[in-house]
Amino acid sequence: MSWRDYDCLNIPLKSSVQMKNKYSITSDILSFQLCRRQYGFFGVRGYQPAHVVQYWYGTILHQVLDKLHMHYQGLLDESTVERIPTDEEVEIYFNAVDDSLRARGIRAINSSLRKTAINVLKIFNALEGPKLYPNVIDTECDLQSDQGNYILHGVVDLLKEISMAKYTKDYDKVEIWDYKGTKFPDLSIKYGQEKLDRYVFQMLVYAELYKLKNGKYPLKGKLYFMNELFGNSNANETPPEAVYVVEFRDRDINEKINSALNLFSNTVTEIESNLKYDRWDPPEQQPDKETCDICDLRWNCSALTKKYPMRYP
Numbered sequence: 001m002s003w004r005d006y007d008c009l010n011i012p013l014k015s016s017v018q019m020k021n022k023y024s025i026t027s028d029i030l031s032f033q034l035c036r037r038q039y040g041f042f043g044v045r046g047y048q049p050a051h052v053v054q055y056w057y058g059t060i061l062h063q064v065l066d067k068l069h070m071h072y073q074g075l076l077d078e079s080t081v082e083r084i085p086t087d088e089e090v091e092i093y094f095n096a097v098d099d100s101l102r103a104r105g106i107r108a109i110n111s112s113l114r115k116t117a118i119n120v121l122k123i124f125n126a127l128e129g130p131k132l133y134p135n136v137i138d139t140e141c142d143l144q145s146d147q148g149n150y151i152l153h154g155v156v157d158l159l160k161e162i163s164m165a166k167y168t169k170d171y172d173k174v175e176i177w178d179y180k181g182t183k184f185p186d187l188s189i190k191y192g193q194e195k196l197d198r199y200v201f202q203m204l205v206y207a208e209l210y211k212l213k214n215g216k217y218p219l220k221g222k223l224y225f226m227n228e229l230f231g232n233s234n235a236n237e238t239p240p241e242a243v244y245v246v247e248f249r250d251r252d253i254n255e256k257i258n259s260a261l262n263l264f265s266n267t268v269t270e271i272e273s274n275l276k277y278d279r280w281d282p283p284e285q286q287p288d289k290e291t292c293d294i295c296d297l298r299w300n301c302s303a304l305t306k307k308y309p310m311r312y313p
C-alpha cells in the first residue's frame with residue numbers, strides 16, 4: 001500500500017477551542033478601575049515594581065490570618081484544635097510566612113512596617129479570635145462563574161456562621177468577610193467615597209458568586225480594615241471604623257447586584273479593548289495620592305496634576 005491510497009481521504013480539522021479569560025475582582029477589575037496604566041504595565045505586561053510594599057503588607061496579613069484560622073481548627077497540628085493562638089504563636093506564623101515571601105523576593109520596605117503588621121495581627125487575634133474562630137465555616141473560598149465570554153473569579157477571605165440571626169428563607173445565616181490591609185477610607189477627602197464604593201461593589205459581586213454556589217445570598221458582607229487596630233488603646237473593643245457592614249437583606253439587593261455585575265462586565269470589555277492593542281494610557285482622572293505615591297510610573301505620567309520631583313542618586 002502506498003501513501004497515494006490515502007490521497008482522497010478528507011479528515012475534518014479539529015475546530016479550535018476559544019479559551020475564556022479569567023478576571024479576578026481584585027487583581028483585574030479593581031486594579032484596572034483604580035488605574036488602567038498601572039494595571040497594564042504591572043498586571044498585564046508583567047513589569048516588576050521596584051517596591052512591592054503594598055503587596056507584601058496585604059499578603060502577609062492574609063496568609064498569617066489564614067494560618068491562625070487553621071491553627072484553631074487543628075489543621076496544622078491536631079493538638080491546637082479549639083485553642084486561640086498565643087502572641088508567640090502569631091509571631092512564629094508571621095516569621096514563617098515572611099521567610100517564604102522573602103524567598104520570592106517580596107519583603108517589607110523597612111522594619112517599622114514589619115512591626116506594624118505583627119502588632120495588628122496580635123491585636124486582631126486577641127480581640128476577634130475568641131468570637132470569630134469558633135464560627136468560621138471556611139477561609140480563602142475560591143468562587144467563580146462562567147459569564148459566557150469570560151470567567152468571573154473571586155476569593156472570599158472568610159465565611160462566618162451567624163447562628164443567632166433569625167431564620168430567613170431567602171438568605172443563608174452567613175457573613176462573608178474581606179480583610180483590608182488599610183485604614184477605613186477617609187470620606188472627607190476627594191477619593192475616599194470612591195474607594196469605599198469600590199469595596200462595596202466587590203462585596204456585591206462576592207454575594208452573587210456565593211449565591212451561584214450555594215443557592216442563597218449570605219446575610220451580610222463585612223469589610224475589616226485591619227490598620228484601624230494599630231495603636232488601639234482599648235484592647236477589648238473593636239474600633240467602630242474597623243468594620244463596615246454591607247447588608248444583603250435589602251429589598252433592592254437584586255438591582256444592586258445586577259448593577260455591580262454590569263459594571264464588572266463593562267470593565268472586562270474595556271480591559272479587552274486595551275489588551276487588543278496592548279495600549280495602557282494614563283487615566284483621565286488621577287487616582288488617589290497614596291496610589292500614585294508608590295507607583296514607579298509617576299515620574300512620567302500625564303495623568304498627574306503635580307509633577308513628582310526627580311531624585312538623583
Ligand code: SF4
Pocket residue numbers: 035036037038282283286287291292295296297298299301302303304
Ligand atoms: S502615577 Fe498614578 S496615574 Fe500614573 S500610572 Fe501610576 S498610578 Fe496611574
